[in-house]
Amino acid sequence: MNFLLEGVCKIGETGRSLASFGGGFLRSVYRYGVLAKQTISRIHLLFKNPDITISHMFNLGIESVPLVSIIALFLGSVTVTQAVYQMSGFIPMRYLGVLVCKSIVTELGPVITAMVFAGRVATGIAAEIGSMKTSEQLDAMQVLILDPIRYLIVPKTAACVIMLPVLTIWAEFLAFIGAIVTVVLTVDVTLFTYLSGLRLFFNAHDVFIGVSKTMVFGAIVAITGAHFGFEAKGGAEGVGNATTKAVVTSAVLILVFDFIIALLVL
Amino acid sequence: MLKIEHLKKHFGNQVVLDDINLEIKKGQITCIIGQSGSGKTVLFRHIIGLIFPDGGRILLDKEVISYPNMKPSEFKKSRKRFGILFQGAALFDSMSVGENLAFPLREHTNLTTEEIDKIIGESLEMVGLREEFKTKMPSELSGGMRSRVGLARAIVMKPEIMLYDEPTSALDPIMTDKINDLILSLREKLGMTSIVVTHDIGSAYKIADKIAMIHEGKIIFDGTPAEIRKSRNPYIQQFIRGQRKLHYAVEEEGSYAGTFNLNRLRQENPAERKFRMPQRSESEKPEMEAGRNDEE
Numbered sequence: 263m264n265f266l267l268e269g270v271c272k273i274g275e276t277g278r279s280l281a282s283f284g285g286g287f288l289r290s291v292y293r294y295g296v297l298a299k300q301t302i303s304r305i306h307l308l309f310k311n312p313d314i315t316i317s318h319m320f321n322l323g324i325e326s327v328p329l330v331s332i333i334a335l336f337l338g339s340v341t342v343t344q345a346v347y348q349m350s351g352f353i354p355m356r357y358l359g360v361l362v363c364k365s366i367v368t369e370l371g372p373v374i375t376a377m378v379f380a381g382r383v384a385t386g387i388a389a390e391i392g393s394m395k396t397s398e399q400l401d402a403m404q405v406l407i408l409d410p411i412r413y414l415i416v417p418k419t420a421a422c423v424i425m426l427p428v429l430t431i432w433a434e435f436l437a438f439i440g441a442i443v444t445v446v447l448t449v450d451v452t453l454f455t456y457l458s459g460l461r462l463f464f465n466a467h468d469v470f471i472g473v474s475k476t477m478v479f480g481a482i483v484a485i486t487g488a489h490f491g492f493e494a495k496g497g498a499e500g501v502g503n504a505t506t507k508a509v510v511t512s513a514v515l516i517l518v519f520d521f522i523i524a525l526l527v528l
Numbered sequence: 529m530l531k532i533e534h535l536k537k538h539f540g541n542q543v544v545l546d547d548i549n550l551e552i553k554k555g556q557i558t559c560i561i562g563q564s565g566s567g568k569t570v571l572f573r574h575i576i577g578l579i580f581p582d583g584g585r586i587l588l589d590k591e592v593i594s595y596p597n598m599k600p601s602e603f604k605k606s607r608k609r610f611g612i613l614f615q616g617a618a619l620f621d622s623m624s625v626g627e628n629l630a631f632p633l634r635e636h637t638n639l640t641t642e643e644i645d646k647i648i649g650e651s652l653e654m655v656g657l658r659e660e661f662k663t664k665m666p667s668e669l670s671g672g673m674r675s676r677v678g679l680a681r682a683i684v685m686k687p688e689i690m691l692y693d694e695p696t697s698a699l700d701p702i703m704t705d706k707i708n709d710l711i712l713s714l715r716e717k718l719g720m721t722s723i724v725v726t727h728d729i730g731s732a733y734k735i736a737d738k739i740a741m742i743h744e745g746k747i748i749f750d751g752t753p754a755e756i757r758k759s760r761n762p763y764i765q766q767f768i769r770g771q772r773k774l775h776y777a778v779e780e781e782g783s784y785a786g787t788f789n790l791n792r793l794r795q796e797n798p799a800e801r802k803f804r805m806p807q808r809s810e811s812e813k814p815e816m817e818a819g820r821n822d823e824e
Contacts (some may be wrong), residue, residue, distance in 0.1 A: 394621075402618035405576050406632045406685075407607055 294489045297411070301419050301485060304412050308420050315417040322383050322418065323425025327432065333378050334371075334433035338440025341365055346449050355451045359459025362441050364468065371434040372472045373520055376479035379426055380512035384487035387418055388508035391491025392501035400492075419484040426480035427473045434472075475523045479516050486512045529554040529589060529721055530575070530689065536583035537570055537745075544570045546745040548584070552689075552738075557715060557722040559732035562742035563767065571742065572693055572725045576610055577603035588689075608636075611687030611720070615694040617678030619666040625652075626662030629681050636685070651680040654717065655710060672703035679710065683718065690714065692724040696731050708734050729768050741767070 308315055345361045391414065394400050403410045438460075445456045487508045494504035535548040544567045552558045562568045573579045575586060577594060586594035593606040619628050629648045633639060639647070649659045655676040666674060675695060682690060692711065696704040708731050715722055726732055732739050733753045741749035741756070741764060749756055749764055756768060 397616060397621075398614045398618040399620055401578055402612070402614055402620070404578065405607060405610065405612045406681075407604060408632065408635060 290489075290493065293493070294485070297415070297489050297492065298481075298485050300411050301415050301488075304409070304416050305420070307412050308416055311413070311417065314413065315420050318417050318421035319425050322386070322421050323429060326379055326382055326425075326429060329382060330375055330378055330429050330433050331436055333374065334436035335440035337370055337374055337433070338362075338366065338437035338442075339444040341370060341437070342441045342444040342449065346451075355449075356455050356459050357462075358445070358449070358451055359456045359461070360463050361459075363438075363460045363464060366434055366437045366441070367468045367472050369472075369520075371437055372430050372476045372479070373516065375430045375433040376426060376476055376483070376516050377513055379422075379429060379480075380483045380486075380516060381509055383422060384483045384508040384512040385505040387484060387487030388491040388494070388504045389501055391415075391488055392494030392504040395492065395494055396497055396501065415484070415488045418488065419481055422480035422484040423477050424480075426476045426483070430473050430476045434469075471523075471527050475520065475527075478519055478523065482515045482519060483512050486515060530723075531587040531590075532571075532575075532584070533587065534584035535571070535574060535581050535586065537567075537574065537579070537581050544745050545574070545581070548742070548745070548747055550740055550747055550750065552721060552723060554721050555715070555719060556737040557711065557724065557735050558738045558740060559724045559726055559736035560740050560742060561726060561729060561732050561767070563727065566742045567745040568725050568727075568742050569693065572691065572723075575723065576612055576691060577607055608685065609688045611682035611685065611690045613675065613678045613682050613690070613692045613695055615697060616671075617666075617674040619669075619674060619677055619681070621666055623666075624662065625664050625666070625669070625677050628666070628677065629662075629684050632681070632685055647684055648680075651684050652677075654683065654714065655680045656706075671698050672700075672706065675699065675703075675707055676710070679707075679714070683714065683720075686718070688720060690720045690722045692722065692726075694726055694728075695724065696726065696728050704728065704731060705734075711735050729770070 341362050342358070345358055345365075346355075349355065349358065349361070391400075394414075400410050403413070442453070442456070445451055446453055449456075490504040490508040490511070493507075494500045530552040532548055532550040535545050536543075537545040548567075548571060550558075550560075560568050560571060570579070574581055574594060577600070580594055580598045580600075581596055583596060585592050588606055588609065591606075593603065619625075620631070623631065626648055629651060630644050633644045633647060637644075648662060652659055652661060657673070657676055657680065661669075661673070661677070666677070669677065695711070696707050699707060711722060711724065712735055714720060722735075724732070724735065736753055739749065739751065739753055739756050740747055743763060748761065749759060751759075756764060759765065
């Protein structure tokens with residue numbers, strides 16, 4: 263009898279924990295949605311303080327260039343190496359350029375750049391907002407009637423939406439350079455064959471779609487970082503947790519939205 | 529000027545404010561004192577509209593400014609009348625001292641850059657800082673200087689009511705005294721009504737016209753510094769004397785029923801059953817004395 267009662271209690275406790283977790287998750291999703299809505303509804307106020315956005319474009323975008331550049335160069339090289347390995351013995355090497363071009367332009371370039379950007383920027387935003395919250399700076403803004411979303415989140419979101427496509431174009435350019443260097447140095451394919459392959463099925467529409475979707479990824483990175491910054495509780499540990507959650511959630515949302523955009527557009 | 533009526537607030541099962549009633553008169557400095565966790569910061573956050581009550585209301589010049597289920601945007605109009613110095617000053621890290629002070633002026637007024645510069649200079653002077661501090665970043669300032677800059681930022685918009693949240697808690701005694709003098713001098717110069725939330729009883733004695741003491745979410749004392757010194761409430765005496773345990777004499781059982789429940793305290797703290805009772809028998813005396821020695 264006791265055994266049965268204990269079992270019922272454990273099931274009840276597990277159910278309660280699950281309900282509590284589910285409730286917390288749904289509340290967080292709701293607050294994320296509200297923050298996204300509030301950010302979008304204030305986007306017109308951006309032009310009243312363009313200097314803040316410009317400084318964020320530099321801090322978040324231009325300062326990401328070295329990291330993105332290194333990753334893009336190796337991305338091109340790895341794509342070529344993997345493509346050669348997969349194609350050997352099955353597909354003629356004149357299609358190597360096609361495979362590399364399509365992979366980089368449609369998926370690898372935008373998604374990997376967005377992921378790297380999220381790793382650097384979403385964490386930075388979450389840490390900044392989180393530490394502002396714990397040191398009462400957000401409260402100070404509120405009592406001075408300075409809307410934190412308008413002055414902190416909107417300029418950062420705009421900077422991310424503008425700069426991530428620019429970074430993606432730069433990353434794709436460097437990935438092609440990396441790919442060419444790898445082809446020349448390590449693969450038994452002439453540069454002429456490779457470049458002919460590149461041009462064979464090149465479609466400007468792919469580049470447009472690939473770069474455009476990074477605008478959505480940019481907004482995701484900024485809003486996710488801000489959301490977890492606002493949710494941060496406690497001191498340094500709370501801010502640390504916020505940054506971890508920001509980067510993980512950004513990565514997941516980038517892939518989810520990549521899939522949704524692919525379904526809608528392709 | 530500011531009236532708090534039957535204010536109630538709970539977080540989950542925990543009742544933080546339980547029927548708070550308090551009146552703050554124009555031009556006075558009112559200190560709200562109490563132990564950590566007594567509810568004074570929650571009361572402070574209600575006054576400045578960062579949280580809203582579950583029951584009761586707050587009136588400013590007979591106009592209700594805070595009530596249950598209020599939308600935060602409705603508080604915006606009243607907010608302009610408050611100036612706030614947060615614990616640790618809450619300066620914006622990414623801005624210089626000058627930018628910190630200019631930010632609210634730039635966003636809420638149509639003043640020219642020269643006029644804003646002039647106001648910043650005056651505000652810094654009022655808190656005893658030179659104009660050269662304008663270019664410094666908050667990270668370059670000491671705790672006392674940060675408090676002064678926070679104060680300068682709070683007064684740039686010329687508030688009617690100034691609120692201070694633990695203004696001296698992280699400062700050394702000399703700087704504490706300077707900040708206290710500053711609070712007094714700002715009242716003299718600007719005629720502001722001031723509310724100071726603190727647990728520093730020394731500062732409260734120095735600056736307060738009125739002291740309100742909060743304990744377990746209730747106001748247990750509301751009077752002048754002279755009156756609090758004379759209070760016979762054991763808990764108040766424990767607090768103002770900084771004693772670790774309650775062992776102050778009471779004259780009559782139940783004489784503080786309105787503000788302090790002796791029986792409940794005894795039930796919760798069996799170790800404290802050594803209050804001096806009226807008509808105590810001779811046999812009990814040694815035990816009481818032993819208890820006192822133990823305390824010391």
